[in-house]
Amino acid sequence: MNTTTPNPWTSPTSLHSPELLRRIDAYWRAANYLSVGQIYLRDNPLLREPLVLEHIKKMLLGHWGTTPGQNFIYAHLNRVIQAYDLDMIYLSGPGHGGPAVVANTYLEGTYSEVYPAVSQDVAGLKKLFTQFSFPGGISSHASPQVPGSIHEGGELGYSLSHAFGAVFDNPDLIAACVVGDGEAETGPLATAWHSNKFLNPITDGAVLPILHLNGYKISNPTVLARITHQELEQLLLGYGWTPIFVEGHNPEPMHEAMAAALDTAIAQIKTSQHQARYGVSTERPRWPMIVLKSPKGWTGPVEIDGLPNEGTFRAHQVPLSVSATAPPGHLAQLEAWLKSYRPQELFDKQGKLIPELAELAPTGNRRMGANPHANGGLLLQGLHLPDYADYAVSVPVPGVTMASDTFVVGQFLRDVVRLNNEPRNFRIFGPDETLSNRLEAVFEATNRQWNADMAENDQFLAPTGSVMEMLSEHQCEGWLEGYLLTGRHGLFNSYEAFVHIVDSMFNQHAKWLKTTLELPWRRTIASLNYLLTSTVWRQDHNGFTHQDPGFMDHVVNKKAGIVRVYLPPDANCLLSVMDHCLRSRHYVNVVVAGKHPAPQWLSMEAARTHCAEGIGIWAWASNDEGTEPDAVMACCGDVPTLETLAAVTILRQHLPELKIRVVNVVDLLKLEQHTEHPHGLTDADYDALFTQDKPVIFAFHGYPWLVHRLTYNRSNNVNMHVHGYREEGTITTAFDMTVLNEMDRFHLAMDVIDRLPQLGNRGAYLKQSLKDKLVEHKHYITTHGEDMPEIRNWAWAL
Amino acid sequence: MNTTTPNPWTSPTSLHSPELLRRIDAYWRAANYLSVGQIYLRDNPLLREPLVLEHIKKMLLGHWGTTPGQNFIYAHLNRVIQAYDLDMIYLSGPGHGGPAVVANTYLEGTYSEVYPAVSQDVAGLKKLFTQFSFPGGISSHASPQVPGSIHEGGELGYSLSHAFGAVFDNPDLIAACVVGDGEAETGPLATAWHSNKFLNPITDGAVLPILHLNGYKISNPTVLARITHQELEQLLLGYGWTPIFVEGHNPEPMHEAMAAALDTAIAQIKTSQHQARYGVSTERPRWPMIVLKSPKGWTGPVEIDGLPNEGTFRAHQVPLSVSATAPPGHLAQLEAWLKSYRPQELFDKQGKLIPELAELAPTGNRRMGANPHANGGLLLQGLHLPDYADYAVSVPVPGVTMASDTFVVGQFLRDVVRLNNEPRNFRIFGPDETLSNRLEAVFEATNRQWNADMAENDQFLAPTGSVMEMLSEHQCEGWLEGYLLTGRHGLFNSYEAFVHIVDSMFNQHAKWLKTTLELPWRRTIASLNYLLTSTVWRQDHNGFTHQDPGFMDHVVNKKAGIVRVYLPPDANCLLSVMDHCLRSRHYVNVVVAGKHPAPQWLSMEAARTHCAEGIGIWAWASNDEGTEPDAVMACCGDVPTLETLAAVTILRQHLPELKIRVVNVVDLLKLEQHTEHPHGLTDADYDALFTQDKPVIFAFHGYPWLVHRLTYNRSNNVNMHVHGYREEGTITTAFDMTVLNEMDRFHLAMDVIDRLPQLGNRGAYLKQSLKDKLVEHKHYITTHGEDMPEIRNWAWAL
Secondary structure (H helix, E strand, O other): OOOOOOOOOOOOHHHHOHHHHHHHHHHHHHHHHHHHHHHHEOOOOOOOOOOOHHHEOOOOOOOOOOHHHHHHHHHHHHHHHHHHOOEEEEEEOOOOOHHHHHHHHHHOOHHHHHOOOOOOOHHHHHHHHHHEOOOOOEOOOOOOOOOOOOOOOOOOOOHHHHHHHHHOOOOOEEEEEEEEOOHHHOHHHHHHHHHHHHOOOOOOOEEEEEEEEOOEOOOOEOOHHHOOHHHHHHHHHHOOOEEEEEEOOOHHHHHHHHHHHHHHHHHHHHHHHHHHHOOOOOOOOOOEEEEEEOOOOOOOOOEEOOEEOOOOHHHOOOOOOOOOOOOOHHHHHHHHHHHOOOHHHHEOOOOOEOHHHHOOOOOHHHOOOOOHHHHHHHOOOOOOOOOHHHHOOOOOOOOOOEEEHHHHHHHHHHHHHHHOOOOOOEEEEEOOOOOOOOOHHHHHOOOEEOOOOOOOOOOOEEOOOOEEEOOOHHHHHHHHHHHHHOOOEEEEEEEOHHHHHHHHHHHHHHHHHHHHHOOOOOOOOEOEEEEEEOOOOOOOOOOOOOOOOOHHHHHOOOOOOOEEEEOOOOHHHHHHHHHHHHHOEOOEEEEEOOOOEEEOOOOHHHHHHHHHHOEEEOHHHOOOOOOOOOEEEEEEOHHHHHHHHHHHHHHHHHOOOOOEEEEEEOEHHHHOEOOOOOOOEOHHHHHHHHOOOOOEEEEEOOOHHHHHHHHOOOOOHHHEEEEOOOOOOOOOOHHHHHHHOOOOHHHHHHHHHHHOHHHHHHHHHHHHHHHHHHHHHHHHHHHHOOOOHHHHOOOOOO | OOOOOOOOOOOOHHHHOHHHHHHHHHHHHHHHHHHHHHHHEOOOOOOOOOOOHHHEOOOOOOOOOOHHHHHHHHHHHHHHHHHHOOEEEEEEOOOOOHHHHHHHHHHHOHHHHHOOOOOOOHHHHHHHHHHEOOOOOEOOOOOOOOOOOOOOOOOOOOHHHHHHHHHOOOOOEEEEEEEEOOHHHOHHHHHHHHHHHHOOOOOOOEEEEEEEEOOEOOOOEOOHHHOOHHHHHHHHHHOOOEEEEEEOOOHHHHHHHHHHHHHHHHHHHHHHHHHHHOOOOOOOOOOEEEEEEOOOOOOOOOEEOOEEOOOOHHHOOOOOOOOOOOOOHHHHHHHHHHHOOOHHHHEOOOOOEOHHHHOOOOOHHHOOOOOHHHHHHHOOOOOOOOOHHHHOOOOOOOOOOEEEHHHHHHHHHHHHHHHOOOOOOEEEEEOOOOOOOOOHHHHHOOOEEOOOOOOOOOOOEEOOOOEEEOOOHHHHHHHHHHHHHOOOEEEEEEEOHHHHHHHHHHHHHHHHHHHHHOOOOOOOOEOEEEEEEOOOOOOOOOOOOOOOOOHHHHHOOOOOOOEEEEOOOOHHHHHHHHHHHHHOEOOEEEEEOOOOEEEOOOOHHHHHHHHHHOEEEOHHHOOOOOOOOOEEEEEEOHHHHHHHHHHHHHHHHHOOOOOEEEEEEOEHHHHOEOOOOOOOEOHHHHHHHHOOOOOEEEEEOOOHHHHHHHHOOOOOHHHEEEEOOOOOOOOOOHHHHHHHOOOOHHHHHHHHHHHOHHHHHHHHHHHHHHHHHHHHHHHHHHHHOOOOHHHHOOOOOO
């Protein structure tokens, strides 16, 4: 950025006059006081009587280390919000900053608005303190219970990704993101700095990272605090940021430096935005960031029991033990520590922050605790969706038309992009796989957003676009989460195996969704939609390296109210499922679909009905005609459906007397008990499909045990025989992958024969010929390098 | 590093004379020729007859883009290995570099030694080409089948971590690690650069990263290729490396530049090691690295069908389609492309590389394909293990002694460190949680290895030590994998929930283990041992953010031959399990254990017997005395065991006529069928424990459905009632966590009563009093903030 450009945003220094800084210091002391109070006190909240053990909590829990630094940052952000009328949210990256965000949202008034019982008086203070890290109370994180939070922490590493997700398509928003120096060691955070190459200064807002270098993790120093100043500066410059350093210990100069740094940072942000938005520059801006180097546990006890505390790892959690068994001096030391903030100067007789300080906080929705972006459901607008039936594949007879399911849904998604171009509230995220996943139609409507250098032969790259691609599943997931949490819509498309990279991110998001459902003031947000393709059933050149369909297993362990799993068998079903997912709220929807050309089964009308039911008998493929079948052949997923129908063809051709019922499952959780999952079937409905006593040969896309886990307590459990992915694979043909895992048509048909001894010799004869076929297949592929023509050209023939 | 220090390693420039570089270029052409051959040819391998379609594979698969660059690197590394007699291994980070590593190990002779059928002649060449990306053949990665590989790729991001793991405690080894610029966008790779702060230049070897900036991923440009040279240099300097840039397209100057760069890099490495090892410097070295900027698909077709190819994303996979339906000019273009390498100058009449070129490769174990470090089982030495019984907790009666299980095993691990200090082949990895996980005893014997700046109050930090802690589970896992793959031993200790971060890394390692078992020339390596603690059952201040015991669910989907899961109920069992894990080979062992003081159940002798069986009846807690019980109460995990025994106490006290059998499970996979897992029980043995028809109330550490998934086909399945973690939690007491998930003693006892209608009114009366107790409990904790004394002071009382 050319900093000599005339800049309308340069602020007069009077904006941070010594008098103002003195009041900010008082505000900071108030927040620090409330933070220590939360960790220690259950009574006597303003120390209006001498502190005694009865005022102290029995279990002292929580984290002091990061808290005073975050209080410092929050107080200073309040100033610039007021000074420049900023639309700003706050993300607390370092993990256990709960006391700080609770204290600050309480001071600014939002906490009491959301939780009136925690009022701005002595009684409210007592409640505020007691509830912290107390059974049934609030945690040591910026949890969903904290107004203004969209980022809880817990597992570290995602604050910057969430911050970027929040500001995409929010041009007026600034996400102030405190990055912990411990957090900065994680992989996801280490690459998240590069998000600045994906931000558009015109159509997106800005992220202001504040790297909080307080030196220690739990018991180790942090890497970034123990490299040279020069290395740290080079690193951040190399990441494309302009770091502004604020370093020290003494509050007075630190207030001065922080105020100046923030004025500079805001000026740089506004200048870059101004230059981009008025065409002065098309360069990628070098966005500012702040490095705040302050002692861990700043303003806390300098020494405890002869050991240094402030500025060391020992300040990480509760620095000072205070109890009947702790050294007796500790109680007095705690009292002195609390009094060092001079609470009597900060709170009035009723226990409310004095007006001179209260007015330092912004008002209304400008308060970071009240900013509607941080309660995204408030801003959520439904997507404009085209009629998905318009994209239907024509299926005059089942199994003959070939189509790529994801290619078809790509056309629908293209028009979702188009129709929502105006609100700009829909984005597709993926790690450079959108084309490979056959969603290329979306590039008729939009581009991949990219703000690094461009070159002549680049394709579908532009400074602004609705597709976000970085080779980091962590970034894709984190960006999308930030985007959803601020009230927008999106889709993550990924190779099936690699989505395990975000297992633990999904986990945290699912927990966030569950918890926010229990908070009436939190509004529901759009669902997190996964489209998983490039599945385990193709290993043409990838060998046996990473294939794994187990994300479903991971997902179904989460709360039933939150998770949905769909395996549409063809393109028309995928269209119906995708439409449903994009309309849904507050779920995690996992959609597993194929990308290779594959037989199509259902007309649009049939698909609509089938998907609405989620599970059903395919009468056209069955010949039980309303009676009890001899066997049920069930299938879930596109490849299992093809192999099942091929098996049915073989069986009906050779054993026409056999009565087979075909059941197809789109909505996996239909298999679960209705008492366990809202989509679950009752036993009566389940039995009506699967019978009470007939063999069920179930071909499943994923690990077979997942079906067993869902159906273990069904009456027909003992007859359930599931074929699925059994961790077998190598470089081989598409069909041979099913053979290796015994989910192919021949093994399925043989299993039916095995379960029906009444077939006698005719069954045995057919079984032998199927075995011969398998030998012939093996020989053919190793000779020809491809599947036998009769397998490739197979079509539903009945 | 002070480069003016006299350096014994500076090489005369004659080491890379023009004549030598000309031969290296020829060697490179040979490798490129073999790479293109692998992708396209199934016959006519040396083009000794005109190329026709019958010589071309029917399915063209594989990846060309990264291959010529890696061939270039490999050829130049061969030179420095010879020139300086280096002990070097090669890691191929960019993913699909299979053709390059196969070609090079073939040229150096190791491939034919391992696979004699792929001989160094025309017939062998034909096999080499045909097998690539062919059904049953080899994949497009540096897969386990490739000699010299310890890093397959597949999912990207772990090459640098593996490289560092390989050189820890291998002072003479250099791991040359090609980092893809796509790979460099992943989080794990982005933080792996910081591994240099954890390397000791005296006791560890060196990593030489070669960032291969070839510009494109699948269809997008890469971030690092599209920032300014200055930014890239700052970034790498900021990471603490000294980058040496080699940029260009024209082979001749590129050979010159690469040779010079490698001479400089090797000299810097050797100088740093010399200075450190002879006490000249105690500074953290600034290790060298190379940035190789070369076109994607270098030397491939410049243009195909009018579109630029070399140097664009279009060169990523198979650049030129050649088939009966492809444009007819393509066949001739392929022939011209192949002939551009002038194979007739490179291979003799028999089809063998000419001696003038063959001698460029190192010989014997200096060949990177033959380096024993890359087949770590060759170098593996068993650990010296103390007698774990020496660390036993005295348990005169069950349930009275309190101990922290992990604290106890920490003492055993301390002495494992001590006893193996001489071979230096055991390390403990963890993300700053070793102390928190109560393994502090290990710090009596060693330190955390740290080579960044130190400060006065640091604890257990030293330039060398056996504990590796970085706040990145990815690094811990990647380092440990690299350490194990090169023939050493280790343990990863992690909070239970955060181990999901490495789900997909575990997945790839498990697949590697499975595949290597099928390769007779690959030797078995030490097991990958996880110690998971800080489990889901404590949420004192963490709220409901990330807790998840589902890593077990993920693990058990992998091949039964590879995975083991242990949940020792107390310290003595944990000692026995840990000893077993450290002796085992080629498994992934997951051990879940508690860290908080908890009741101890078994004497060392009893623990030894119990763990050897893996599952068993606790007769001392049961009163069925050899007869059929009324109910079985089973437990797996420390907290479930405590709650089960508390429930048994209640039931036996109030309903003494009730016959209860207590079954404890240490080895989770005992529950599975013996046909599915080698540890699995036969149905007869299973029924002998769990009965065929009595209710089983099973308290499980993890998600209850995992037990159902393992036991769905047992005869007594219908009576199996599993209590476990059901995704309920908040800030609360230890006991209340079990209440929220209905796994507490009261719910367990009530469930027994519910399953035994014969208990009639007496059961109903007890049930009501247990319900009352739960109400009393809730009231108590919200008033007192801690559990009722009778719960805290509970002891086994029968």
